[in-house]
Amino acid sequence: MLLDMAERAVRQAINLGAEYADARAEQLHSTFIRLTNERFEQAISGVDQGLGIRILYKGAWGFSSTTSLKLKEIKVAAEDAFKTAKATSKAVKEKTIVHHMKPIKDRVRVKVRQPLTQIGIDKKMELALHFSEVARNFSLKIISADLIYEDEAGQRATVSSDSAFILTDTSRVYVGINAVAKEGEKITSCRERVGRPAGFELFEQVNSDEVMELAAKRAVGLLKAKPAPSGRFTVIADPKLAGVFAHEAVGHCCEADAVIAGESILEGKLENKLGSEIVSIFDDSTVDGGWGSERYDDEGVPTKKRLLIEKGVLKGYIHNKESAAKLGMKPNGGARAQSFSYRPIVRMSNTYITPGDYSLEELLEDIDKGFYLKASRGGAVDPAKGTFQFNAEEAHLIEEGKLATPLLDVSLSGLTLETLHSIDAIGKDFESDVGFCGKEEQSVPVGDASPHIRIQNALVGGRV
Amino acid sequence: MIDLLEYAVKRAEKEGASQAEAFYYGENNLRTTLEKKQVKVSEKKYDAGIGIRVAQKKTDGFSIGFGYVNNLTKEAAAQAIQQALKVASFKKPDKYFKSFQERSSESTVQKIYDKAITKIKPETLVDLTNDLIKTASIDKRITIISGVVSVSTGSVAISNSLGVSGEFSVSSYRMIAYVVAKEAGSVAVGWDNYSNCFYNEDKAYTVFKNAANNSLKQLHPKAIKTEKMDLLIQPQALAQLLASTLIFEVRADSIQKRQSPFVSKLNQTIASSNLSVTDDAHVPQATGSRPFDDEGCPTQVTKIIEKGILKSFLYNSYTADKDKVKSTGNSIRSFGGKPRYCAEPLIGPTNFRVFAGSKDAQDSLEQVMSEIKNGAITKGVIGAHTANAASGEFSVVPDVAFKVEKGEITYPIKQAMVGGNIQDFLKNISMFADDTTQVGLEYSTVIAPTVLVKNVTVSG
Numbered sequence: 001m002l003l004d005m006a007e008r009a010v011r012q013a014i015n016l017g018a019e020y021a022d023a024r025a026e027q028l029h030s031t032f033i034r035l036t037n038e039r040f041e042q043a044i045s046g047v048d049q050g051l052g053i054r055i056l057y058k059g060a061w062g063f064s065s066t067t068s069l070k071l072k073e074i075k076v077a078a079e080d081a082f083k084t085a086k087a088t089s090k091a092v093k094e095k096t097i098v099h100h101m102k103p104i105k106d107r108v109r110v111k112v113r114q115p116l117t118q119i120g121i122d123k124k125m126e127l128a129l130h131f132s133e134v135a136r137n138f139s140l141k142i143i144s145a146d147l148i149y150e151d152e153a154g155q156r157a158t159v160s161s162d163s164a165f166i167l168t169d170t171s172r173v174y175v176g177i178n179a180v181a182k183e184g185e186k187i188t189s190c191r192e193r194v195g196r197p198a199g200f201e202l203f204e205q206v207n208s209d210e211v212m213e214l215a216a217k218r219a220v221g222l223l224k225a226k227p228a229p230s231g232r233f234t235v236i237a238d239p240k241l242a243g244v245f246a247h248e249a250v251g252h253c254c255e256a257d258a259v260i261a262g263e264s265i266l267e268g269k270l271e272n273k274l275g276s277e278i279v280s281i282f283d284d285s286t287v288d289g290g291w292g293s294e295r296y297d298d299e300g301v302p303t304k305k306r307l308l309i310e311k312g313v314l315k316g317y318i319h320n321k322e323s324a325a326k327l328g329m330k331p332n333g334g335a336r337a338q339s340f341s342y343r344p345i346v347r348m349s350n351t352y353i354t355p356g357d358y359s360l361e362e363l364l365e366d367i368d369k370g371f372y373l374k375a376s377r378g379g380a381v382d383p384a385k386g387t388f389q390f391n392a393e394e395a396h397l398i399e400e401g402k403l404a405t406p407l408l409d410v411s412l413s414g415l416t417l418e419t420l421h422s423i424d425a426i427g428k429d430f431e432s433d434v435g436f437c438g439k440e441e442q443s444v445p446v447g448d449a450s451p452h453i454r455i456q457n458a459l460v461g462g463r464v
Numbered sequence: 465m466i467d468l469l470e471y472a473v474k475r476a477e478k479e480g481a482s483q484a485e486a487f488y489y490g491e492n493n494l495r496t497t498l499e500k501k502q503v504k505v506s507e508k509k510y511d512a513g514i515g516i517r518v519a520q521k522k523t524d525g526f527s528i529g530f531g532y533v534n535n536l537t538k539e540a541a542a543q544a545i546q547q548a549l550k551v552a553s554f555k556k557p558d559k560y561f562k563s564f565q566e567r568s569s570e571s572t573v574q575k576i577y578d579k580a581i582t583k584i585k586p587e588t589l590v591d592l593t594n595d596l597i598k599t600a601s602i603d604k605r606i607t608i609i610s611g612v613v614s615v616s617t618g619s620v621a622i623s624n625s626l627g628v629s630g631e632f633s634v635s636s637y638r639m640i641a642y643v644v645a646k647e648a649g650s651v652a653v654g655w656d657n658y659s660n661c662f663y664n665e666d667k668a669y670t671v672f673k674n675a676a677n678n679s680l681k682q683l684h685p686k687a688i689k690t691e692k693m694d695l696l697i698q699p700q701a702l703a704q705l706l707a708s709t710l711i712f713e714v715r716a717d718s719i720q721k722r723q724s725p726f727v728s729k730l731n732q733t734i735a736s737s738n739l740s741v742t743d744d745a746h747v748p749q750a751t752g753s754r755p756f757d758d759e760g761c762p763t764q765v766t767k768i769i770e771k772g773i774l775k776s777f778l779y780n781s782y783t784a785d786k787d788k789v790k791s792t793g794n795s796i797r798s799f800g801g802k803p804r805y806c807a808e809p810l811i812g813p814t815n816f817r818v819f820a821g822s823k824d825a826q827d828s829l830e831q832v833m834s835e836i837k838n839g840a841i842t843k844g845v846i847g848a849h850t851a852n853a854a855s856g857e858f859s860v861v862p863d864v865a866f867k868v869e870k871g872e873i874t875y876p877i878k879q880a881m882v883g884g885n886i887q888d889f890l891k892n893i894s895m896f897a898d899d900t901t902q903v904g905l906e907y908s909t910v911i912a913p914t915v916l917v918k919n920v921t922v923s924g
Contacts, residue, residue, distance in 0.1 A: 087589070125551070343505065
């Protein structure tokens with residue numbers, strides 16, 4: 001049914017005179033639970049359905065979306081998309097072209113043992129309560145636990161005029177916790193998250209209780225932390241923080257739309273050496289069980305493992321059909337939209353730094369005085385200037401090759417290109433984290449992953 | 465639409481709800497997006513759905529459940545009711561919940577719906593946007609002009625078991641312009657925005673001209689040294705700052721959860737004796753105006769700060785019942801950018817008006833600036849969302865900021881930092897300019913003039 005609707009919309013667009021069209025029709029059941037200790041701040045479940053159609057006419061884009069899936073309304077949406085494209089075409093100076101793909105027809109199913117739609121919201125609320133309890137029972141110093149449970153399951157049809165006729169089952173589930181600890185006047189907090197394209201069975205497969213406890217344990221550990229010095233030091237970033245660096249500082253600069261818009265420092269740098277030889281970075285939508293994984297992107301292009309940086313050399317960008325055509329390259333499945341009501345734009349999926357061969361002990365042993373930084377509490381990146389600043393969630397001073405005093409409020413900042421050169425050793429471990437990435441008002445699930453990395457002469461800020 | 469909502473309420477009652485409430489929001493949006501000095505895309509979106517709340521009476525109180533659908537059929541409504549009932553059966557009762565909004569007299573609002581907006585065609589907006597690009601292309605140092613011009617019409621409807629029943633239409637006209645200028649290694653960004661219920665092309669030209677001028681004026685900024693100075697905070701900067709601090713802190717739920725520095729500060733002096741703040745849902749043409757709130761409670765004008773004294777908090781029906789007061793009509797459904805029907809009601813402002821406590825305390829911006837020996841003026845702030853709302857502490861970067869010396873703007877400021885807490889800021893506001901501007905937030909506005917804050921530490 002969804003496939004039929006998307007196909008009708010696309011066919012109508014072509015009949016109206018569109019040179020290219022793609023449509024997505026969706027029906028998704030979603031749950032959102034927010035629990036503070038024992039109080040449910042939100043417990044929302046609902047059904048989101050709708051269709052979005054995008055049209056290219058005389059080199060200009062138009063888009064329309066509707067939450068009604070009545071045939072009459074789908075027709076109106078296709079006409080509206082055409083009208084908007086036609087209006088844009090009168091003003092467009094530089095005509096847009098898209099790279100056409102080979103036809104592909106597919107039905108993507110997900111292996112789910114416990115479908116999310118068959119688990120009542122009451123069961124999900126019960127689980128949330130359990131997780132919150134686990135965190136709060138860890139220590140008397142844990143004064144509160146903020147828990148978010150989110151899931152989404154249903155179907156999405158993707159049809160494009162050049163190639164795609166795809167129906168995808170989707171099922172994804174996510175839990176995030178923020179544990180807050182208190183001792184005297186001091187209050188600390190730490191987050192942990194679990195997310196996967198899976199059904200409710202995820203919670204049998206992953207020891208999620210351990211994850212909740214870890215958040216609590218880390219928050220309690222931070223109670224002993226002291227204010228940090230600032231200056232230039234050798235830094236070891238843990239897999240989570242290094243993953244955030246790969247995503248925020250490097251990945252965003254590899255998005256081809258940013259490159260074309262002149263908003264990336266990596267414009268015109270393909271095949272240039274940007275970093276030390278030990279650094280290789282991928283953005284890979286095909287990671288099995290990856291939080292940002294999809295078989296097809298939202299233009300119906302088969303996704304890929306995209307090589308961004310190989311041994312320090314910039315090898316590729318993330319593309320959609322438009323950016324690929326513009327730069328004379330091939331689409332690689334990087335077009336994603338938050339939902340049917342948004343246009344697909346160039347996005348990352350699972351971004352990671354590949355492992356090296358150092359153990360954490362080996363990374364540490366040469367350091368007389370340095371910082372060990374763990375996870376990120378947020379920060380800011382300017383892809384056009386190539387600057388970044390991340391606030392580590394946890395930090396330790398490194399003294400004579402050993403982890404010493406825990407530190408508070410440490411941030412890591414620098415120039416992305418300088419930093420890529422300053423990475424002088426990479427761990428052999430590998431750990432992934434899940435999150436949501438926002439761009440142009442659209443949020444999509446993404447995964448980050450990395451081993452531990454060591455950065456020489458990094459700028460560390462604290463409050464002294 | 466009321467028919468479907470009334471059906472949903474009756475059906476929920478039949479299926480076991482002690483009380484029920486059905487809320488509808490539907491919107492038609494037309495927008496053009498411009499990138500790199502050209503129109504990138506125009507879009508037309510229709511989004512509508514209903515959210516249903518049920519209250520189930522148990523031995524020691526009511527439990528509340530919620531569900532939504534964006535399919536406007538009776539069958540879909542039944543699905544949402546089932547979900548809502550499931551949540552209510554699971555949740556522990558809340559002893560503070562008394563009932564959903566009771567029926568009361570209506571309030572009226574002028575000029576929140578501009579019929580002209582329904583007639584705007586994609587071509588009209590594209591032509592306007594194209595002209596805006598020309599308007600902003602005032603200098604060859606300008607390399608990027610981007611932004612969004614958007615018009616919407618929407619309607620809100622609500623019905624509940626207590627006889628509340630109503631609907632109204634709204635419209636909005638919003639835009640944001642970003643302009644980048646480059647010269648000899650210096651890159652500067654200028655911006656401006658506008659929001660109103662009524663369509664007005666002249667305002668669009670002003671916004672894009674301002675953004676262009678701002679970007680040029682920001683070229684070749686200079687670093688400043690860290691010191692205490694007088695800071696002129698323009699309406700947009702004040703709106704960004706207040707949205708993440710004061711507005712959160714005067715919400716009754718923040719007070720009840722003790723996440724505000726204003727707990728037990730009612731009728732005490734919390735700001736400069738010159739400062740008054742109201743939440744005014746009846747400002748003509750303001751995008752925060754509405755006849756009733758998202759629970760169907762008639763809206764009003766609520767005095768929050770009067771000449772420096774804290775007078776009231778913002779209430780929805782639940783927090784009002786808990787404090788045994790009347791709701792101020794500030795129930796708002798807002799849920800991280802998702803459509804309003806997806807969200808359970810929380811608390812938010814309508815039009816948050818900041819003004820001088822007495823009329824003669826207003827001066828022209830030039831006059832206010834002439835009082836400054838050493839200071840700065842900033843149009844916006846970056847990073848306000850990182851403020852700690854519970855304590856009022858913030859640390860933000862002035863955006864489109866200039867140094868002011870001996871009453872005059874002298875040069876653009878390179879990356880600086882302003883830190884402090886909103887309580888001190890409110891006490892140190894000493895002058896008000898007469899440039900009151902309406903700044904649009906998600907479903908509300910801040911209406912404020914430029915204010916002069918004394919003794920602010922600005923770090924270079």
